[in-house]
Amino acid sequence: MKVHPQQLIPGCLIIKDVMGQTLTPIIPKNTVVEPIHLQVLKKFKVLEVEIANKLVNGDVFETDQQEVITEEQEMPFYEQYVDVVKKTEGLFKSWDHRSKVDVQKIRELIYPLIEQGENKSDVLLKMHHYNKPENYFYYHIVSMPVIATFLAKQLGYSSKERLNIALAAFLSDIGMLKDQEDIYLQNRNLTQEEFKKIRQHPVESYRFIENLPVHQDVKVAVLQHHERIDGSGYPMGVKADKIHPFANIIAVSDIFHAMTSERVYRRKQSPYKVVEELMKEHIDKLDMKVLNQLVKSIVNFSNGTQVKLSNNEYGTIVFTDERHPTRPLVKLAKDQEIINLIEDKSIYIEEIL
Template identity: 30%
Template sequence: MVYSKSYSVKDIVPGMTISKPVLGNKGRVLLGEGIILSERIIDQLVNWGIQQIDIQEINQTVAAHVEDLMECVRQTKENYEGTLDSLKTYFEQTRRYKKLSVQSLRDLADNSILQLVNTSGIISYLLMLERKDDYTFHHSLNVSILAGVLGKWLGITSQELNDLILAGLMHDAGKALVDINILNKPEKLSGKETEIMQYHPVFGYELLKDSKELPETVRLGVLQHHERMDGSGYPLKLSGGQIHYFGKVIAIVDIYDAMTSDRVYKTKADPFSVIETLASEMFGKIDAEFCSVFLQNISNYLTGKFLRLTDGRVAEVVYYDNVSYSRPVIRTGDNEFIDLNKNKVIGISEVIDV
């Protein structure tokens, strides 16, 4: 059986697993549950002034523990796939009747998706998913989950968190009104097709504008998720403070999920390449504060994972320096430590264990 035990930070050691979120002074999540502690993370806890932390304790045989983990994965898979099937039905009805079943999606967000948001290890689960088919539905569900996870890391709670999850779920609902041939076109879109596709946030907003039960924040998240801090986004070319924070949150996780997904015309990128892209977008394109929280937490989930390097060797992620989350310090099979931020010759070809 797995249970939680409170430890003094001075007594914790690398390899322990966090059982409850570690909160900062303002209630913001500094570290999520399910993260395996490394030396770097322990140093961060000390620097943050955290004195107590809740750790997973296992009181059972290894075989029984593995069985529990497999059951957890099975339940997560069942919940995810059931939610995905419901989402397909609602979005197909939207395409057919040009009307969105807002209450059905609200029920989905408040129950099944919130449960997935609160599932330990959900970040790793999403990275393991094979999803070459039905990209639009997978993407809408994943963005909803990731928006909720990032919202928790930012300290968003209660109804506001539920609204953010719903906005993430419906962020691409306007694509149901885009011609299916444009939506599923495997080649590069023409200029006119791109213009139509970039109008999907407006289509989504139009679908929601008469839903009086929805707060305006949800509609703004749908309308603004492709806006950028420097005004280079679409559809309204908003910038900085003109963009609601729901739009800023969804923008970050939208990029992350799109890049870590297999598409008909594109193989998914490894998480470190995605982290590098997000880091480069942080100053000018996407909200730097929100993105730094996201990158820090995502990188913590990748500590202890195994990579295949461009020279063919397999190595373990040991920790990150303060310069780059995309090029960690690694340990190879022959116990050689390599700082990839200093050694630019070696790169990461794939993540073997996520």
């Protein structure tokens, strides 16, 4: 829908670039509105913006319907996503360590979402925008199955396998319910004792579901989703072929979403910067088949692709070296200068336009 900026409230999602009397957007699409954006819109005398029908917390955006500039603009995936996040928070807060998890309710909640997400090629590039840092825990729980099933489909897993991967990804952090959720959201460095508790959450998650009617692959993947190929993971430190393939997919999804999302103690990072770091720092820890699929799914540039760079410059990709897929040659919009991102490591692609 289109609304006047005065009708906006924090938490609205802008779904179309907001242009002032400028060549580049003053507020790009997929921005979650904060008070600073309201000031920018007022300063530039913007008369209307396009927003999603739901806030980022899942609530329906309500305003005076007579003042809404109506234009049908559906965003079914986004709206379903934030709705699932909201319902997931409600589910988790209704459980405790004595509760029996309602697996059927979880399936009904997440399966329609992941069926949409696994067919959306841009899901990996957008999900980190749909996030409230103070509620990161629940956004992360819902995002992992979406990312994991997208990757699993690209890797050739069957529909039945993908549903089990989604369930395992959703349940993998359920052990946080015991007493770790508050620790997980702390805006500070954890104490040694708190970090020790965090490392036990895969075991606690497994205990939550070990007697539930779910496939054994799901249970093993939940237990092993923090294991690493080189044996540096937890809780058991198993290596390589001892790790279930589902767990390897969830591990990559977990790290990717965590690194690209805004947290109470850290700004969100570009997906392109994150995959560079994963290829550099985690190449011996993560399953390379899964990691390569993540890179392939994200880095699908072609000549003529318009991008925003980390230095707030805009440009067009003119050449991509297959050996360095995240660092193409970019012709800048303002002066037509061509910069080589392979040579200038301080700049990276922030977003595809």
